[in-house]
Amino acid sequence: MQASRARLFKEYKEVQREKTADPDIQLVCDDSNIFKWTALIKGPSETPFEGGIFQLAFSVPEHYPLQPPQVRFLTKIFHPNVHFKTGEICLDILKTAWSPAWTLQSVCRAIIALMAHPEPDSPLNCDSGNLLRSGDVKGYQSMARMYTRLAAMPKKG
Amino acid sequence: MTTTAPPPTPPSLELKTYWCHECDMSVSLTSSHSPSPSPPLCPQCHTHFLELMDSPFSQNDADSFLHSSSSLFDVVFQDALLLLAPSPRKTHTTETILPIITVTETLLSLLDPNGVVLCAVCKDAISVDEEAKQLPCDHLYHSDCITPWLRLRSSCPLCRFRISEDENEDENDEDDEEDLNGADVMREMMARMAELSEDDFYGLRMTLNYIASRHELLHSNASGGGDHHDASSEVGGDVDGES
Numbered sequence: 001m002q003a004s005r006a007r008l009f010k011e012y013k014e015v016q017r018e019k020t021a022d023p024d025i026q027l028v029c030d031d032s033n034i035f036k037w038t039a040l041i042k043g044p045s046e047t048p049f050e051g052g053i054f055q056l057a058f059s060v061p062e063h064y065p066l067q068p069p070q071v072r073f074l075t076k077i078f079h080p081n082v083h084f085k086t087g088e089i090c091l092d093i094l095k096t097a098w099s100p101a102w103t104l105q106s107v108c109r110a111i112i113a114l115m116a117h118p119e120p121d122s123p124l125n126c127d128s129g130n131l132l133r134s135g136d137v138k139g140y141q142s143m144a145r146m147y148t149r150l151a152a153m154p155k156k157g
Numbered sequence: 158m159t160t161t162a163p164p165p166t167p168p169s170l171e172l173k174t175y176w177c178h179e180c181d182m183s184v185s186l187t188s189s190h191s192p193s194p195s196p197p198l199c200p201q202c203h204t205h206f207l208e209l210m211d212s213p214f215s216q217n218d219a220d221s222f223l224h225s226s227s228s229l230f231d232v233v234f235q236d237a238l239l240l241l242a243p244s245p246r247k248t249h250t251t252e253t254i255l256p257i258i259t260v261t262e263t264l265l266s267l268l269d270p271n272g273v274v275l276c277a278v279c280k281d282a283i284s285v286d287e288e289a290k291q292l293p294c295d296h297l298y299h300s301d302c303i304t305p306w307l308r309l310r311s312s313c314p315l316c317r318f319r320i321s322e323d324e325n326e327d328e329n330d331e332d333d334e335e336d337l338n339g340a341d342v343m344r345e346m347m348a349r350m351a352e353l354s355e356d357d358f359y360g361l362r363m364t365l366n367y368i369a370s371r372h373e374l375l376h377s378n379a380s381g382g383g384d385h386h387d388a389s390s391e392v393g394g395d396v397d398g399e400s
């Protein structure tokens with residue numbers, strides 16, 4: 001528990017110090033609980049998620065970094081490897097391929113990479129996976145783009 | 158007595174979050190007077206080892222975040238998506254239990270020209286006279302940091318070098334195909350990464366490697382057909398589009 005707190009606080013300080021280092025990712029620690037984090041990530045360019053801002057929720061286990069954080073999308077996203085209802089993400093580094101050298105920041109990076117390169121063969125969103133598997137890239141892209149506009153674009157006010 | 162002093166502004170009870178270095182936890186305090194003369198006190202241990210933590214972002218932050226320009230990292234990252242990574246070398250060693258060593262200045266300067274070696278598990282610098290373990294791949298960790306990890310998985314957190322001799326875990330399906338060109342570009346990119354972040358706190362090199370190798374995997378999976386080759390890396394990978 002002590003080790004995970006210390007490690008998370010280091011990450012927290014690093015995030016504060018290097019705020020501008022990675023303009024695609026904004027990581028914020030919960031006010032009262034260092035085991036709860038939120039991230040805003042930008043949809044990668046030249047993908048149907050471009051222009052969108054997606055919110056991720058992190059829940060960090062007490063044996064972090066020996067165990068991976070739990071991450072899910074709070075923003076609705078149409079992507080084969082993300083559960084449409086729960087936001088659960090299917091990504092190897094969050095499961096069997098986890099290494100304690102990863103940080104919350106680099107996990108965000110891997111998720112952005114997953115957005116740009118979906119894996120239709122291990123789908124959590126079957127509709128999206130089927131579209132891609134059947135070769136309907138256009139259909140997949142227009143659905144994904146539609147949900148990006150609906151759910152991930154900042155509202156004009 | 159014509160002018161009266163402006164009424165004291167009502168104390169705005171603002172909830173602020175601090176990190177108590179003594180308790181090693183975050184505490185929330187209400188700051189009643191703005192330019193408070195006395196430093197805040199931890200309600201748990203009553204010390205002053207408090208550090209202010211930032212409040213969460215507002216909508217404005219999100220807006221400026223959206224419109225902020227991309228950095229060098231962005232460029233490097235985009236490159237990574239197009240690259241092929243050399244697969245990690247796998248040799249087998251019978252050395253299951255690694256000896257604990259005492260860190261010397263010589264060892265640190267051997268591993269890093271500036272003698273600054275970060276333990277990838279706790280992200281702290283490894284200091285002289287600390288107890289450490291060096292893996293066969295040369296990666297160095299605090300002994301207390303790496304030992305619990307090796308009990309879970311006997312692989313290096315940074316390069317996934319396997320330490321134990323039991324190979325009957327997954328990952329046997331990896332073919333080592335040397336792509337000299339890919340390796341060259343990767344090396345050049347790593348050099349650029351090194352300029353970007355000296356101590357590599359976030360493990361960005363490892364992350365880029367992972368992204369690149371995953372990209373390679375996706376491509377080799379998708380283009381099983383043969384002559385069909387995609388160089389423009391279309392979204393969704395190289396989906397076989399026969400109709």
Ligand SMILES: [Zn+2]
Binds near residue numbers: 199201
């Ligand atoms: Zn305290």
Ligand SMILES: [Zn+2]
Binds near residue numbers: 279281
């Ligand atoms: Zn350590």
Ligand SMILES: [Zn+2]
Binds near residue numbers: 296313
């Ligand atoms: Zn290693």
